[in-house]
Amino acid sequence: MTLRVTMFAIVFAVAIIFFLWSCWQRFSLVTLGRADNRFDRIGLRFVNMLLYAFGQKRVVSGKYPFGWNHFIFFWCFLILLISNTEFLLHGLFPEVIALSYLPQGLYYALALIFDIVSIVALVAVIVAISRRLWFAPKYIDAKTVDAFVILGLVGILMLAFFSLHGSDIALGNEQAAAYMPVSSFVGMLFSGIMPATLETMKLVFWWIHAFALLGFLCYLPYSKHMHILTSIPNCFFKSIDKVNTQTPEVFQKENVYGAGRVDRMRWKDLFDSYSCTECGRCTDNCPAASTGKDLKPRLVIHDIKVNLLHNGGLIRKGKEPQLPLIGGGREGSVKEDTIWACTTCGACMEVCPVFIEHVPKLVYMRRDLVEMQAKFPDELLSLFENLENRSNPWGIIPAERGRWVAEVQAPAFEKGKTEYLFYTGCAGSLDTRNKRNTAAIARILNAAGVSWGTFGKDEKCCGDSARRLGNEYVFDRMARENIKVFNDAGVKKIIVECPHCYNTLKNDYKQFGGDFEVIHHAELISQLIESGRLKLEGKVDAGRLVFHDSCYLGRYNGVFDQPRKLIEMATGKAPLEMKKNRELSFCCGAGGGRMWMEETEGTRINMARVNQAMESDPDTICVCCPYCVTMMEDGLTDIKAPEKVKVIELSELVEKALK
Amino acid sequence: MQIVTCIKQVPDTTQVKIDPVKGTLIREGVPSIINPFDAHALEEGLRLKDRYGFKVTAISMGPPSAEVTLRNAVAVGVDNVILLSDRAFGGADTLATSMVLATAIRKLNEEEEVALVLCGKQTIDGDTAQVGPGIATRLGFQQLTSVDRIEELDLKNKRITVRCKFEERYEILNSCFPAMIAVLREINRPRYPTVPMRLMAQDYKVTVWDNKIMQMNENEIGLKGSATAVRRIFSPDRAKGQILGGDEVQDPEDAARMLINKLVSKNLISLQ
Known part of the structure; x- marks a missing residue:
């Protein structure tokens, strides 16, 4: 054995021991996270x-x-x-x-x-x-x-x-x-x-x-x-299903809710933070980051990692962590504004090469703020109270919910007789503009002879905004109540107008035992046409029509083709596409409860999206989500777009094309 | 020293309709809420607790179902809640109500000195704004009404300075303890309960004081103790409203112009 070999053996042993020790130091901290x-x-x-x-x-x-x-x-x-x-x-x-x-x-x-x-x-x-x-x-x-x-x-x-x-x-x-x-x-x-x-x-x-x-x-x-x-x-370890929901919580005494400390994230969330390559693609695609908000998804993941490395040892010894996970001020701590800026659109997760799940982490941190600290932007107080007391975001009297029915022939859902429940959602039943889409869908269903009915004034909010905003306690109650009402009424199939209701009823409610066949109107209308129950005349003149994908319908649930086909059938030509379309579509700014919040930092997301739409010089912007309708219409006003440009909901377009 | 906040469970009045035949309120199926003004009184009490360490007691006179409202008070951090509930208290007007509340506060004072009584300015169902001042009168407390800010509290000398908001002026008043303060909604932003507190409140055992405990003369309480009685409730007839333009008007300036012309034509405003 030469001197070189001996020396190298020593260097090698030291390096390997150091490497393994470092790995153990870091990886053992992952086990501090919650089960998953x-x-x-x-x-x-x-x-x-x-x-x-x-x-x-x-x-x-x-x-x-x-x-x-x-x-x-x-x-x-x-x-x-x-x-x-x-x-x-x-x-x-x-x-x-x-x-x-x-x-x-x-x-x-x-x-x-x-x-x-x-x-x-x-x-x-x-x-x-x-x-x-x-x-x-x-x-x-x-x-x-x-x-x-x-x-x-x-x-x-x-x-x-x-x-x-x-x-x-x-x-x-x-x-x-x-x-x-x-x-x-x-x-x-x-x-x-x-x-x-x-x-x-x-x-x-x-x-x-x-x-x-x-x-x-x-x-x-x-x-x-x-x-x-x-x-x-x-x-x-990546999520096998699309990351379109968050894990529920168990509400019993002594439990702690949300992730106010790094060890209250799931172990996979901690492992995610070690997997970040800092490529920045999440931030590049984030609507909040690209409009000057403080949220940079990459930095959130980085802060979680820094926090874990800083506090992990203390937590393992049963001591209180020194560096707060939420609060900001230094590396390793996430600012509250950052946490609230997320629209939960999921663009970050769509492009992450290693499948880091950004959105659930932000929602878990929101849960800590809402559920443990009751600390959130002022405008959310009335939202939460309205959701809880009146089951709609505006606090409108629940009896008003059935009003849209007056405009169109809409049967009540009858147990054992009606096939589909048409769940109109808060915007579809209470918002003046969006009631037009609801009525359009009703007329389309009638034209196709679908067996459908509504709950009218007895319909309740699905709770999407409560969940995304971290108010899991209120969401939990809303979900359980709705599921019970659906089950008691013998509901099996549900048509939804709003992609947020769609995702909530379809994906969130599963966690609470709600097993329903949930279908968005774009999907149902496509099926009705395929089966010959509905015929469209491709003669609607909508001028140059550009299509905007809703995050919760497209990216979250993979419904991309049906709306496009319907547009083609209704107008006789395929819609124009924005640069950011389909999986890489850009949020309108209303998701994740942002619909109900002020947008004071940076520029407005809906204006950014409308400007993207204007690049194709459209006459019509077609959307299939009531939130998108509101955001795009407001955006058009804000950018002082020419008056000829109109926002149309897919159902309105289809209705015009009915034979 | 303790602060007593008086809260009332009221029907969500925007959802209440009047029975046209009987001339009474239809309360069935209408959800109950805490009187919004009282929520601000409660919050102010909690803020004084956070700052000066008062014990906060919430009391409410009402049917057994009012327990829910008191539980919600526990969820935001009240130390003690008492429901004043007895069939004999029923049908009370503001006089009889303030009698019962004043008696309860006197009883609480025996346990621990009451420095302040906080009330909402008025309830949204009765709208009288009389109960707070009534309590102060029955107890001989100072009364500070229409308060939109507590300026100063001097624990040592037992004095409080408040700002009262009136139509075209503010008044800064300084008063000794004990005092009754009737607050406006502008005074604060009520807190939202945390989940652990909500869960704790669910199992909280609300103390109920009936007339066996209160020992009040039956001529002072309920219908018998009331000086006033409601004869009829009705909505005044009103011409149907009109929506100007509606959805067709896209331009806000146009809509504003239409509205102004309308108001001028009705002689409600003048452009001179």
Whole structure:
């Protein structure tokens, strides 16, 4: 055993022990989080992991061409993992393990692969550094020490690799030289150097390589590059269903509600925070961030991580955490304004390459503010009281709820006779503008001869806003009450007008035992046309018509095609598309209870969206959500759009096209 | 020292209709709420508790179902609640009501000195604004009405300074304890109960004082103790309102112009 091997064995042991200790320090903190089952449907989870982690499916999405640079990094890293493992083992057991001990063919093949992959990796490093230095997009924190340390280490590793093999080749010791073009080129550069010097250089480069590699390993857990360890399992643990709901709470004495402390997040939320690569795509797509609000989804995840690392040790010892999770003021603490700025539109989660779930975390923090501290923006006080006392957001007398029925022939729901309950929702039954859509839907249902009925004035609010705003206690009661009413009335199938009711009845109520077939009017009308019960004449002249996807119908529940087809059937041509459409649609600003809140910071989200719509010079903006109707109409007024531009709800358009 | 807040459970009056035949209020199926003015009195009591450490007691006279309103008071942090409930208290006007409340406050004073009685200015069902002053009169307390701000409280000298809001002026009044303060809704923004407090309040046992405990003369309470009686309740006939323009008017300026012309034509405003 040579001195070098002994020294390396010591360095290696120290580095590995330090690395494992760091990992244990960090990963054990994840177990502080609340329970959350992410071990079901293992097969599907493996598929997700292969697709999204190894396949990098979301990393290379079309909108972000630089994702390909990461794809290259990722695969170079995996391939060089073999090379570097060999390097470390050879360093420890030079007599036993070496590439050159392999059968010649395999040895040469690997030598070629490693040489080529290393130069590709080096180019990727240069591309990444250049991007950060000279053409970084706004949504990333480009010039961080962290990023350059890692890129630097990877670069050094590659340069050391070539210099080490170059020295060897110059010395004439490398049998596979012919298969190592880049190393051979470096060897050629070194050709004039004295053999003794080359030996020294080889040793120096070997140690540089060793220190860069072990340094990289030790640095990982302390940087955003921890994602190298966590993002693959994070894709495995990703939510199998769309993240369109939040977990319920158990209301009994002694319980604590919401996430006022980092350990009250679910364990997966904590693991998420370790998986963030700081790519910034969430922030790039966030309607709040892009209109100057304080919310930057990436920083929320970062703050959760910092908070966990700061407080985790104390919490584990049963002590009170020092750094508040909510309150702001410093890194690791999330400001209240930030928490309230979220529209829960889910754009952040849609683009996250490693499936971090931002929205539930913000809702859990809202729960702490509302349920434990009763601390929220002033305007929400009347909302909460109205929801609780009058079961609608405006506090309108419940008896008014049945009024829309006067405008159209609308039967009452009869137990055992009526097939569909038409659940109109608060906006559809109480808001003057949106009552028009409700009446349109009713007339369409009548035209198709659907067996339907309403609860009229006895209908209650679904509770969507209460849940998204963190008032789970009130939502819990509303959900249970509605489910009981539905069950008692023998309701099996429900038509909804509002995508928020849709998501709540369909996805949230399941958690409370509500099992109903919930269908949005866009879906039902499509079905009615397909089955021949309804015929449209494609002669409605809506001029240039642009379509706006509602987040809760589209992104949350995957209903993209039906509204578009209906528009085409009604007008005879496909709708114009905004740049941000379908999965990447931009929120109108009303989701997550923001409908009921003032928007004082930055510019208005609805104005931003209307401006996006105006890019296609439309005559009509077609939407299929009452909140979107309100926000888009208000937005048009605010931007002083030409009067000819109208907002139309899909049902109104379909009604005009009825034969 | 304690603060007593008087609260009343009222029907959500915007949902109450009048029975045209009987001339009485139809209360069936109408949800009950805390009288909104009283919610502000309660909040002010809690704020004084937070600041000066008073004990806050909420009392309410009403049927057993009024317990819910007192529970809600517990949920926002009241220390003690008492429901004054007896069939004999029923049918009371403001005189008989203030008699019962005053007697209860006197009883509470025996346990712990009452510094302040906080009431809402009026209830939304009766709208008399008499009970607060009635209590003060029966008890011989100072009465400070239409209060929209508490300026100062001097615990040592047992004095309080308040601001009263009247139509075209404010009055700053300084008074000794004990005093009855009738508050306006502008005085504060009531707090929202936290979930743990709500759950605690659900199981809270509300103390009920009936007339066996109160020992009041039956000529002072209920119908018998009332100096006034309601003969009839009715809505005045009113011409149907008119919506100007409605949905067709897109331009707010147009709508404003129409409204102004209308008001001028009715001689309600003048443009001179």
